[in-house]
Amino acid sequence: MFTKINPIDLTAELIQCKTVTPLDGGALKLLGSILKKEGFDCHLINRGVVSNLFAIWGKEKNGKTLGFNGHTDVVPTGDQTLWTVDPFGGEIKDKKIWGRGACDMKSAVAAFVAAAIDFIRETPPNGSIVIAITGDEEGDAIDGTRAILDWMEVNNIKVDAFLVGEPTSVNKTGDTVKIGRRGSMTVHLSAKGKQGHSAYPHLANNPIPALAKLVNKISSHELDQGNEYFDPSNLSVTTIDTGNNASNVIPAETTATINIRFNDLHSSGTLKNWLLSEINIIENEFNIKFSSIFKVSGESFLTLPNDFSAIVEKAIKSKTGITPELSTSGGTSDARFIKNHAPVVEVGLVGKTMHQTDEHVDLSDIEKLKSIYSSILENYFA
Numbered sequence: 001m002f003t004k005i006n007p008i009d010l011t012a013e014l015i016q017c018k019t020v021t022p023l024d025g026g027a028l029k030l031l032g033s034i035l036k037k038e039g040f041d042c043h044l045i046n047r048g049v050v051s052n053l054f055a056i057w058g059k060e061k062n063g064k065t066l067g068f069n070g071h072t073d074v075v076p077t078g079d080q081t082l083w084t085v086d087p088f089g090g091e092i093k094d095k096k097i098w099g100r101g102a103c104d105m106k107s108a109v110a111a112f113v114a115a116a117i118d119f120i121r122e123t124p125p126n127g128s129i130v131i132a133i134t135g136d137e138e139g140d141a142i143d144g145t146r147a148i149l150d151w152m153e154v155n156n157i158k159v160d161a162f163l164v165g166e167p168t169s170v171n172k173t174g175d176t177v178k179i180g181r182r183g184s185m186t187v188h189l190s191a192k193g194k195q196g197h198s199a200y201p202h203l204a205n206n207p208i209p210a211l212a213k214l215v216n217k218i219s220s221h222e223l224d225q226g227n228e229y230f231d232p233s234n235l236s237v238t239t240i241d242t243g244n245n246a247s248n249v250i251p252a253e254t255t256a257t258i259n260i261r262f263n264d265l266h267s268s269g270t271l272k273n274w275l276l277s278e279i280n281i282i283e284n285e286f287n288i289k290f291s292s293i294f295k296v297s298g299e300s301f302l303t304l305p306n307d308f309s310a311i312v313e314k315a316i317k318s319k320t321g322i323t324p325e326l327s328t329s330g331g332t333s334d335a336r337f338i339k340n341h342a343p344v345v346e347v348g349l350v351g352k353t354m355h356q357t358d359e360h361v362d363l364s365d366i367e368k369l370k371s372i373y374s375s376i377l378e379n380y381f382a
Contacts, residue, residue, distance in 0.1 A: 005034065005117050007370045008097060008363055010110035012090030015099035019073050021139035027072040027106075028053040031113060031133060038117050040131070045151050050136040050143035054151060056128055057120055063127030066380050067159035067342065068116065068373075069145060069334060070109040070166075071137030074101040075355050082357045096360045104354035107366045108165030109133060115373035125381035130159050137334050141297075145334040149341055161308040162344040163376065165369075166333045167351030173365045174316040174372060178346035179309055180229060180302035180328040181336055182261045185268045187275060188293040189214070193286075195252035204250040208242065210286035211254050215240065218278055223262065223271075229302055230263030230328050263328070268296040298336035302328065303343045308380070312345055315375035319368060347372065 017025035028051055032042045040055040077087040077100050085091045087100040097107070116129050136144030152158075168178045191211040196204020215237050223233040235258055242254040260271055272294055279290045303309065305326060316324050324347075338344045349369055353359045 005114040007107070007110040007114040007366050008092070010034075010114060011097055011102065011107045011366060012092065014072060014106040014110060015090035015097070015101050016088055017072070018088050019101065019135065020076050021073040022048075022050045022136055022143075024051045024072070024135050028133060028135065031055075031072075031109070031131075034113065034117075035131060038120065043151070045147055047143040047147040050134075050147065052135055052144055052148050053131070053133040054148050055131040056157070057116070058125065058128035063125065064381065065128040065130060065159045066377065067130035067132060067162040068112040069132045069134075069162055069164045069338060070105055070112065071134045071144065071334065072101070072106060072109060073135045073138050073144075074104070074106075075138050078357060084358055087359075092363065095363050097363060097366070098358060098360040100359055102353075102359050102361050103349055103351060104167050104359070105165050105348060107361050108167070108348045108369060111366055111370040112163070112165055112373045115370050115377060118374060119377045123378070125377075127381055129377070130157075134334065141334065141337075145337050149337060152341070159342045161380070162335075162338045162342050163312070163373075164333060164335045164338065164344060164346040165348045166335075166346045167348040167354055168327070168330075168346045169348065169350040171350065172320070172322060173349055173368050174320040174322050174324055174347070176327050177309065177312055177316070177324045178328065178330065178333070178335070179305065179326045180264070181298065181300065181330065181332055182230060182233070182263050182328060183266070183268060183300035184297040184332050185260045185262070185271060186295045186297070187258050187260070188295075189256045189258070189279075190253060190291045191255070192253045192289045192291070193250075196250045198248045198250055201250060205287060206250045207254045207288050208251070210282050210288040211240070211256055213286075214278065214282045214290075215256055215258075217282075218258070218275065223260075224265045226263060227265060229326075230265075230300070233260065233262040233266060235260045262300055264300045264302055266300070268294070268299060298332045301336060301339045303339065303345060306343060308343055309345050311379045312347055312376055315372050315379060316347070319371045319375055
């Protein structure tokens with residue numbers, strides 16, 4: 001008789017690993033040791049200063065392969081004096097577990113690891129289960145899930161469908177499933193003119209009015225009205241800086257940063273071309289030279305409802321009574337990398353306390369999430 005993996009206890013152990021990106025804190029070693037004992041073939045994938053874990057059970061060529069993806073790295077705690085608990089204590093009180101990563105997303109990792117182990121012990125499938133854990137989701141995400149996928153490609157390992165355990169739910173666990181994400185692009189703008197005395201503006205060329213007009217024009221422009229699966233795209237001006245402390249000096253340069261969250265009616269390329277054309281108009285009008293740096297965090301993507309998403313919906317309804325909303329809202333996740341390799345959906349806990357002081361989740365929700373993952377496994381390999 002096997003002793004079942006308790007996802008709450010495993011969550012506590014993972015929280016106690018100090019894994020602020022890119023530190024591993026022993027989390028991957030802990031997971032690797034548990035999975036190896038259950039017959040998973042485990043590989044530590046190191047790239048740069050980041051460590052990642054790839055584990056696979058079963059190698060039947062004719063069977064299907066289901067993958068779970070998650071991260072053990074967490075954001076910094078911030079001012080620890082504002083916490084009422086040890087952020088790395090994994091303390092259980094008031095029927096909740098507390099600590100950095102409790103919500104995002106060590107509980108989900110513990111839940112799908114426990115569900116996978118129970119499943120292969122009790123009803124070993126004719127197929128394979130992959131567990132891919134990264135230590136670089138909260139950082140630049142260059143050497144995390146991307147490194148795992150690159151390693152899989154080199155080793156000719158394919159997965160038929162992936163489930164990511166990000167905290168997708170809004171009010172109740174299972175109420176929301178992510179079937180896509182909007183893309184994200186950040187643009188750093190710099191407008192350069194000519195410095196001068198404010199009493200003699202004709203001898204200077206102030207870049208601020210030019211930047212102000214550009215920012216007003218692009219931020220008031222309607223990118224689209226959304227579509228069946230996506231909310232409207234939005235452009236947000238996040239900062240304007242001049243660094244000028246003198247009231248009688250026209251500055252030579254001013255900068256701004258904008259962030260665009262865009263749906264699948266656009267690509268980063270089409271948006272870049274639109275912005276450059278708007279910049280060119282302002283440059284000619286004001287005789288101001290602009291420079292721009294574009295950083296794309298991810299393109300928008302959509303996994304159209306399919307057999308796998310139907311299995312996920314069925315599992316959630318059977319365990320919670322909830323018919324989940326299929327959503328593409330929110331920020332980016334590592335699903336943006338996985339979608340190039342396999343259909344991907346995201347299902348996880350309620351995300352209300354992620355990245356906050358005193359991050360926590362209800363113990364009952366961890367158990368509920370494990371039961372959802374177990375049902376997904378059962379139905380996928382049925």
